[in-house]
C-alpha cells in the first residue's frame with residue numbers, strides 16, 4: 171500500500187468503511203488502519219451472549235446504497251451481533267474495501283507538519299504513513315472501562331469484559347459466574363448467562379430501566395413494505411431527533427398535560443410495541459421531571475409486577491430519571507431474577523471491596539465464583555481518541571481536551587488542522603441511530619474536502635470562537651434537559667477522574683440543518699489556507 175495518501179482513516183467500523191468508500195468515489199486516495207483483524211468495529215468486539223442492536227435492523231443499516239439496501243435480508247426485528255458483523259463483512263466485500271485497510275494495526279501517534287500541510291501517522295509496528303487529512307473513525311464505545319478494583323489481577327478464575335469478548339464464545343455451563351454492572355451489555359447477557367450457569371451473582375451499583383424488545387423474526391411482507399418505501403423511511407428518520415423511529419413517531423404533547431388514564435394507555439401501547447420508542451410517548455419526558463416521573467413509575471410498576479421477591483424487586487427498581495442513562499432494551503431481564511440460581515448484590519452503598527483469588531468481596535462478604543464478567547462499559551466518546559497521541563502544530567489533542575472535550579460541530583478541533591472526528595463529542599452520535607449520524611458526518615466531511623479541492627485549499631481548521639460558541643451551545647442544550655441529573659457515561663461519570671461534561675448534542679434533525687447551513691455559508695467557523 172502507498173504510504174502517502176489523501177486521507178488516513180482510523181478505524182474500520184461502520185464510520186471508517188463508509189468514509190473510505192465515499193472518498194474513493196470522489197477520486198481521493200485513502201488508507202484505513204484497524205486494530206482488529208476484520209471490519210465491524212463495535213460489532214467485531216462486542217460478542218458477549220445476547221449482543222444485539224436495540225435500533226431495529228431495517229433502520230440500523232446503511233442508506234447510501236439503494237442496491238445494498240435491497241439485496242441485504244435482515245432476519246429479525248433486532249439484529250444479533252453475528253448478523254450485523256456479517257453485514258459489515260458483506261459491505262467490505264461488496265465495495266472492495268479491504269484492499270485499503272491495514273488490519274492488526276494500531277495508530278499510536280499522528281503529527282501535523284504545518285509546512286508540508288500533512289499528517290505523519292505512526293503505527294504500532296513503527297511504520298509511518300503520510301496524509302493531508304486524518305479522519306478519526308474510532309467509535310464512541312470502543313475503549314473498554316475496566317475498573318481498577320483492588321486485587322483484580324489476583325483472581326484465579328476466568329475474567330471477561332463484554333466489550334472484548336472471546337471469539338470462540340464462552341460456555342458457562344455448570345459455572346459460578348459474577349456479572350459486574352447492569353447497563354445494556356449486562357441486561358442483554360444476564361438472561362442468557364443465567365440459563366447456563368450453576369449460579370449467577372449480579373453486582374449492581376445503579377438499578378436499570380429496561381423496556382421489552384419484543385424481538386421476533388421479520389416477515390417477508392414487512393421487509394417488502396420497508397424496501398418499497400426505503401427512501402421515504404430514511405428521509406423521515408433524518409427529520410427526527412434521533413435519526414430513527416419515524417414509524418413510531420414521538421408524541422407532540424406533554425405528559426404533564428395529559429390525563430392519567432390517557433398517559434397510562436400511551437405507556438401501555440409503547441410498552442407492548444417494545445423498544446426505545448417508549449421514551450417517545452411525550453415531548454417533555456426528558457425536559458420535565460414531573461413528566462419523567464410518570465414514565466418512570468410505569469416501568470417501576472412493571473418491575474414490581476414481574477419480580478416475585480419483594481427485596482429483590484426493590485433493589486432492581488431505579489429511582490433516577492428514566493432515559494438520563496441510556497435506556498436498556500431487554501428480553502427477560504427482570505424475570506431472570508426470579509430464577510433460584512440468580513442473586514443480586516447491591517454495591518451502591520458498599521462498593522466492591524476487592525477481587526480476591528476466588529471471587530468478589532463486598533462489605534466483608536466473599537462471593538466465590540469461577541468466572542467474572544465485567545459489564546462495566548466504556549470510556550465513551552473520548553477514550554479511543556485520546557489513546558492516539560495526535561499533535562497539531564502547537565497543541566496536542568490531550569492538551570486541547572485537558573478540561574474535557576471541545577469541538578466545533580463534533581467534527582473538528584481547534585489546534586488540530588485537517589483532522590476530522592466522525593460522531594465526535596459535540597455531535598448527536600450516541601443519542602441517535604449511529605449509522606444515520608455516521609452517514610451524515612461522512613457525507614459532510616466528503617463534501618468539505620471536495621470543496622477544498624475545488625477551491626485549491628489545502629488546510630482547514632476550526633476557529634477558536636466558533637468552537638467556544640459550539641461548546642456553549644452543546645452545554646446549553648444539555649442543561650435544558652434532565653440528562654445532566656444522573657451519573658451516566660454521557661457525562662463521563664462512569665470513569666473515575668474523567669472530566670464531567672455532557673458530551674453528545676441532543677437532536678439529530680436540527681444538528682444536521684446546522685451543518686448544512688455552516689457549509690452553505692462557506693464553512694462558517696473554519697479557517698482555510
Ligand code: N01
Pocket residue numbers: 222223224225311317332350351352353354355356358373374375376496499517521522545546547548600657659664
Ligand atoms: O456499559 P454501561 P454497557 N463498580 O456504562 C457498572 C451501548 N450498547 O456496556 O450505572 C460497580 O451502560 C455501571 O454502574 P453505574 C449503549 O449505548 C448498546 O452496558 O455507573 N459497577 C453500569 O451498571 C450502552 O449504553 C447495546 O452505577 C460499576 C455498568 O457497569 C453503552 O453501549 C448493547 C463500576 C456499565 O454500564 C454502554 O453499555 C450494549 C464499578 N466500579 C451496549 N463501574 C445495544 O444496542 C461501572 N459499573 C442493545
